[in-house]
Amino acid sequence: MKSTRATQEPVWVRYTLLTIGLSFLFFFLGLPLLAVFVEALAQGVPVYIEALKEPETASAIWLTVGIALAVLPFNIVFGVAAAWAIAKFEFKGKSLLITLIDLPFAVSPVVAGLIFILLFGSQGTFGEWLSEHDIKIIFAVPGMILATLFITFPFIARELIPLMQAQGKDEEEAAVSLGASGWQMFIRVTLPNIKWGLLYGVILSNARAMGEFGAVSVVSGHIRGETNTLPLHVEILYNEYNAIGAFAAASILALLALVTLVAKTIVEWRMKKETEMLNTVLAPEKT
């Protein structure tokens, strides 16, 4: 079809750009992903399944999922609370809080891990007190949860702040003037309005929690079967020249990523639909 629109580029330009874009995607995203699965399945499905059944791999999978689940409620509570405070109230130090929320994005994950070593390690600030009371944080699961928490907490707040700012506080004020308590207002008015944004933030922070390497690596101590998450386990297996094991574990991470992508797309589509619904052009008044 020949187009006569003045703003349209010539056909060859469009196809060249498309080819460049698609081949870039293929070589840098598609091919590596494919390679993970090809390598993992190089000796057939049974071997692949055996590799995953390996107790250390299985425990790494469960630890990864466990840490992600443990971090989630904290992230939700903190994210909603911070976004609420920033979007609906005026207070001193607001910009400082916004900057602090972005800190984990700016700091290298390794530094994040080191912070916890400095705080809770045996030579650290609280190290003596902790060992006296026989509490293990560093080189144990609590430390890994803390490190993951530090890395992932901005996601939900970042997602919710612009959303809540755009919605304003009229609906909340209306709810209060109608006699709703603070909790009723939150459950019946605020939460339904932010649910898709919240879910989007949850998906993003979850993906990050499961894939985190640097910060967790510093505090984990790499104790197999105990403090090894999937990303750490992949590295260990690969360093031992266990290609099938490494790629099998990696394929689980890749699958998790694909699931995240699908979930993210669905939520994005829902969010778009909601905003469209809000912006529909009104029919003229008839009555």
Place this chain on the structure above:
Amino acid sequence: MSIEIRNISKRFGNFVALDNINLDIPTGELVALLGPSGCGKTTLLRIIAGMESADGGEVLFSGEDATHLHAREREVGFVFQHYALFRHMTVFENVAFGLRVKPRKERPSDAEIKRRVMELLSLVQLDWLADRYPSQLSGGQRQRIALARALAVEPKVLLLDEPFGALDTKVRKELRRWLRRLHDDMHISSVFVTHDQEEALEVADRVVVMNHGRIEQIGSPDEVYSSPASPFVYQFLGNVNVFHSRQQGAYAEVERGEVAEKATAFVRPHDIDITHQPSEDGLQAKVQHVHPIGPVVRIELLHGSEIIEVELSRERHELLQLTVGQAVWFRPRQMRVFGTDTSLRSTPEKQAFLF
């Protein structure tokens, strides 16, 4: 329920939003807070509702101190400028909200809630929209639902923040009349904020004119329009011709330039007579423009370098047959004179200009 406002003040940083406001709103009255944007009228309304706290002063409901009462305990219905309907709830659920969040002991049964909500929806003539979502309604419909929602909890006071501000002229006029009827049927006190003088004069029992965080005048619509208490009220309510003048005995001398005791005379465009014959207490001017606008004809007269606006009825204009460039004489029938300190001077008895 009566509302008394005692010495209310509010600042936002350096900006004085309200400066020592005192106001009594008796039970059953419909009061308009009128003023330009930034005059503090919305802040005052939000303080009455308990959504904003005053820096000083008291709010009394039925003679009892309500200054520190939480918004949810004030039994106040609030209608927002942009409706603030709960977007994820149907119209029915929006109206039912106030009933559903009541403590278990006071909460009506589901059947009772349904009955009450449908009753309110038919009161606002929108019962056929119960299952729709707010996004599917027009602006006027949304505002009526917002009203029904506010009325569901049987408030003692209804507060409306620029209720018709976002609607087009025709819907606005309809809703105004409708609000007046509703107020009379419900026997409650209502306060509404507006920057539209026509709206305030048409709907309210009493108009409170505000400017720069202060009350300029409180009075019936007729009072504030025909005997404004300050130059601001004169200029804010309707068009007015301003003559810088000096008062001397029975006359207001209209003068340009420095004089010992300055005063300003205000004359409404429709309070000016135009004649073809010279008159001793009139001034001569030239017709510069003739604009017929609906029922009136607006004439612009040029007197010296000043432009004077006159509004004539169509009949009067038919009689005069004014044409551009014609020389005519004009004389104010009625005027008010204010001193430089904006205090009201006695109106000159003879109401005339002299040079």
